[in-house]
Amino acid sequence: MTNISVESTDDPPKLNPMSWKRYFSFSTDHKVIGVQYLVTAFLFFLIGGLFAMIVRAELLTPQLDVVDRSLYNGLFTMHGTVMIFLWIFPANVGLANYLVPLMIGARETAFPVLNAIAFWLIPVIGVLLLFSFFLPSGTAQAGWWSYPPVSIQNPSGHMINGEFIWLLAITISGISSIMGAVNLVTTIFQMRAPGMSFFRMPVYVWTTLSAQLLQLFCLPALTGAAVMLLFDLTFGTDFFSPFKQGDPVIYQHLFWFYSHPAVYVMALPAFGVFSEVIPAFARKPLFGYKTVAVSSLLIAGISMLVWVHHMFASATPNWMRVLFMVTSMLVSVPTGIKVFAWTATVWRGKLHFQTPMLFALGGVAMFLFAGITGVMLASLPFDIHVNNTYFVVGHFHYVVFNTVTMAIYAGIYYWFPKITGRMYSEGWGKLHFWLTFIGANLNFFPMHPIGLQGMVRRISSYDPQYTGWNVVASLGAFLLGMSTLPFIANVVSSWLRGRKASNNPWNATGLEWTTTSPPAIENFEEIPTVTSEPYGYGESHRLAVDPLSHLS
Amino acid sequence: MESPTRSGSMLKRDNLTFGFPVFLLSESIIFVSFFATYALLRWKNSNWFPAGVSGLDIHGAAISTLILVCSSIVIYFAERSLDRHKLVRFRRLWLLTAALGVIFLIRQAIEWHNMPFGLDAGLAGATFYLLTGFHGLHIFTGVVLLLYMYFRSLTPGNYNLGHRGVSSVSLFWHFVDVIWIVLFVLLYVW
Numbered sequence: 001m002t003n004i005s006v007e008s009t010d011d012p013p014k015l016n017p018m019s020w021k022r023y024f025s026f027s028t029d030h031k032v033i034g035v036q037y038l039v040t041a042f043l044f045f046l047i048g049g050l051f052a053m054i055v056r057a058e059l060l061t062p063q064l065d066v067v068d069r070s071l072y073n074g075l076f077t078m079h080g081t082v083m084i085f086l087w088i089f090p091a092n093v094g095l096a097n098y099l100v101p102l103m104i105g106a107r108e109t110a111f112p113v114l115n116a117i118a119f120w121l122i123p124v125i126g127v128l129l130l131f132s133f134f135l136p137s138g139t140a141q142a143g144w145w146s147y148p149p150v151s152i153q154n155p156s157g158h159m160i161n162g163e164f165i166w167l168l169a170i171t172i173s174g175i176s177s178i179m180g181a182v183n184l185v186t187t188i189f190q191m192r193a194p195g196m197s198f199f200r201m202p203v204y205v206w207t208t209l210s211a212q213l214l215q216l217f218c219l220p221a222l223t224g225a226a227v228m229l230l231f232d233l234t235f236g237t238d239f240f241s242p243f244k245q246g247d248p249v250i251y252q253h254l255f256w257f258y259s260h261p262a263v264y265v266m267a268l269p270a271f272g273v274f275s276e277v278i279p280a281f282a283r284k285p286l287f288g289y290k291t292v293a294v295s296s297l298l299i300a301g302i303s304m305l306v307w308v309h310h311m312f313a314s315a316t317p318n319w320m321r322v323l324f325m326v327t328s329m330l331v332s333v334p335t336g337i338k339v340f341a342w343t344a345t346v347w348r349g350k351l352h353f354q355t356p357m358l359f360a361l362g363g364v365a366m367f368l369f370a371g372i373t374g375v376m377l378a379s380l381p382f383d384i385h386v387n388n389t390y391f392v393v394g395h396f397h398y399v400v401f402n403t404v405t406m407a408i409y410a411g412i413y414y415w416f417p418k419i420t421g422r423m424y425s426e427g428w429g430k431l432h433f434w435l436t437f438i439g440a441n442l443n444f445f446p447m448h449p450i451g452l453q454g455m456v457r458r459i460s461s462y463d464p465q466y467t468g469w470n471v472v473a474s475l476g477a478f479l480l481g482m483s484t485l486p487f488i489a490n491v492v493s494s495w496l497r498g499r500k501a502s503n504n505p506w507n508a509t510g511l512e513w514t515t516t517s518p519p520a521i522e523n524f525e526e527i528p529t530v531t532s533e534p535y536g537y538g539e540s541h542r543l544a545v546d547p548l549s550h551l552s
Numbered sequence: 553m554e555s556p557t558r559s560g561s562m563l564k565r566d567n568l569t570f571g572f573p574v575f576l577l578s579e580s581i582i583f584v585s586f587f588a589t590y591a592l593l594r595w596k597n598s599n600w601f602p603a604g605v606s607g608l609d610i611h612g613a614a615i616s617t618l619i620l621v622c623s624s625i626v627i628y629f630a631e632r633s634l635d636r637h638k639l640v641r642f643r644r645l646w647l648l649t650a651a652l653g654v655i656f657l658i659r660q661a662i663e664w665h666n667m668p669f670g671l672d673a674g675l676a677g678a679t680f681y682l683l684t685g686f687h688g689l690h691i692f693t694g695v696v697l698l699l700y701m702y703f704r705s706l707t708p709g710n711y712n713l714g715h716r717g718v719s720s721v722s723l724f725w726h727f728v729d730v731i732w733i734v735l736f737v738l739l740y741v742w
Contacts, residue, residue, distance in 0.1 A: 110567040178578055186571035216578040224585030228682065235671055237678035239589060245597050245675045250589050257585075 026120065028112035029521060030097045033119050035419065037094025038412070040122055041087050047130070048082035049481055051075045056443075056477035062464045072460040073141035074133070074162065080144030081129060081166065084262070085173045088400060090122050091408050092269040093180050096208045098419060100184060102512035103202050105193025105530065107522050110186035118179035125169045125176070132165040140166035143458060145255060148240035148248045152232045159234060167230045174223040181215040184208060193511070195530035199290055202510055202534045206293040207272030210300040211265045218261040218304060225254035249314055256307035264303040266400060268296055270367075270407030271338050274360050277414050278342050280508040281357035282349030285535040287341045295334035302331050309378055313387045321380055328378035332371060339368055355429030359410035362437045366402030370395060373448065391451025397444040409436065409487070416494070417501030421518045424498060428490035435483035442476025509536050572720040576727050583731050586686065587738060590679045594742065602673045608680070609663065613740040616659050617732065623652035624729045627722050634718055643705060649725065650698040653691050660688050683735055690728045697721045
């Protein structure tokens with residue numbers, strides 16, 4: 001791998017547009033916005049992780065000893081909210097912002113100003129949510145589902161209470177996500193380079209498109225539900241109040257109509273990262289590229305028709321439960337296609353175990369596990385047994401941490417040379433991987449057995465028979481907390497002083513690797529012309545970019 | 553080296569013409585969630601209105617519906633005038649649309665004022681004020697956008713440039729019109 005970069009004229013004059021200060025400005029450059037999203041999201045990841053560690057500290061012993069019950073409720077509510085709305089969503093959108101225009105050969109996104117506004121709403125949401133810790137009422141305490149009637153109790157009696165702030169934050173988050181989604185979807189449809197047909201787009205672009213379409217067509221249901229819940233809480237209406245004419249189950253329908261697809265909004269970009277990283281480090285074309293690409297849309301489509309499986313125990317009529325059991329199990333077909341494709345890509349490949357590949361392979365393996373427990377949970381008789389237990393929490397964390405967060409890490413390492421123009425340290429990266437991988441499994445695996453034994457989620461004190469597994473899980477959580485340290489050290493020191501990266505350190509295909517590291521403001525000196533499918537690994541005559549396009 | 557053609561054919565395709573309908577489709581899902589909640593609640597509750605109230609003022613709402621439908625026709629002709637480069641006619645029709653929107657809003661305010669029940673009067677009150685209020689907010693936004701485009705068209709030379717915005721605002725106006733018709737059927741006719 002060549003380290004001699006083209007622009008090794010030691011100190012290029014610091015141009016103002018490339019100064020670090022741009023990351024703190026209202027920039028409309030998608031690359032700056034991408035980095036802003038990623039860094040902001042990671043800060044919230046640390047905060048959400050801190051909440052999780054306090055929760056796990058409380059669960060070290062069966063008794064209530066670290067925090068009081070209300071604070072405990074507030075902590076797990078804020079943990080879920082921060083991790084989903086301020087870590088995974090913005091981190092994925094950040095990667096997408098950085099990569100999609102580069103991958104499709106565009107100079108910018110379709111609506112740069114809209115995009116910048118969408119980003120700057122993220123810190124606003126974060127400040128609002130964290131501020132609610134200092135309210136007399138404390139934070140929202142009804143869990144990230146915020147089910148009525150618990151969520152509309154308002155015991156403090158103040159109008160500005162934690163739940164009020166939570167609903168406000170969720171609504172603003174919805175606005176931000178819709179703005180971002182309109183921008184990304186329009187960019188993908190409108191701004192592709194000449195020759196970049198849909199079936200020449202990298203899978204990452206396909207998965208981003210599918211995820212953002214889900215945001216567009218499902219998220220407004222949550223916004224609508226949040227507005228009605230806000231009315232119930234604040235203005236004395238009773239849309240969802242079971243004590244009068246209202247119906248809390250309607251809220252559950254609206255909430256899950258969005259929040260089940262939301263899991264795929266989080267997971268689809270992870271599948272995209274796997275599909276980019278694995279071929280590059282197996283030196284083989286992605287197996288079944290077109291099928292993998294189309295299966296992203298299939299996952300998105302089916303995921304809109306499965307939400308009732310969250311409500312098998314909510315007095316749902318039996319015909320509906322059986323119907324949604326079948327649709328839920330159907331999701332395993334297109335996701336299975338993807339797992340088989342990644343496995344077939346690795347098969348007899350020339351594997352290189354750099355950090356991105358470790359995270360990708362680890363993530364795929366964990367996703368397989370999450371998929372199996374997912375099919376178990378989709379099965380009606382089983383789900384009724386484990387409903388509201390730690391088994392569900394374990395399954396969910398194998399998806400959102402062990403799969404999605406691992407994929408985000410894989411993506412950050414893989415594109416780090418492109419984003420910063422410098423290489424990260426491989427040793428620190430591998431240490432980070434092993435700490436994360438071991439920590440995550442220690443943390444989330446024990447939730448399955450204790451869930452099967454009947455330990456209910458969202459409780460601060462529990463029956464002593466569950467102590468052993470809980471201690472293991474808590475130690476795993478603290479290990480996960482520590483695992484971020486080598487990552488932070490690596491990123492900061494490599495960004496400042498790392499080896500200069502060449503334009504294409506992985507010898508990967510894809511348009512983002514044809515431009516400089518980091519790319520210039522306008523991304524490409526000349527808009528490339530695309531003449532073939534992506535992932536032309538191992539076939540040197542099939543270049544992704546026509547080297548003669550500048551002549552035409 | 554600077555690239556010779558900064559724009560090129562692929563950059564200046566009309567993103568707004570693609571992106572705005574996408575946004576409206578997304579926005580419509582909020583209305584769908586409200587309508588679905590309303591329909592389910594109404595279907596489940598036999599005694600819907602508070603005691604002493606038999607129903608909503610369907611005649612007044614029918615006149616409002618007529619006003620909005622007319623405004624949709626007017627804005628269609630406004631857009632056509634712009635296509636035919638009849639700027640003065642465009643401005644007149646465009647303002648007429650905004651005026652019809654304002655009349656609609658005034659009628660809505662009067663209806664709210666004369667309403668025998670409030671927001672907290674059971675589900676009838678909650679759904680009525682939420683649906684008409686959220687829709688009214690869209691009409692208000694539409695009027696603001698109409699006026700903004702009107703003043704933009706007064707700037708000399710701006711009028712070809714503003715054309716894209718014109719079609720998007722017009723689309724928005726048709727959108728809130730269609731939403732109103734659904735709302736009218738669900739809220740007043742049912």
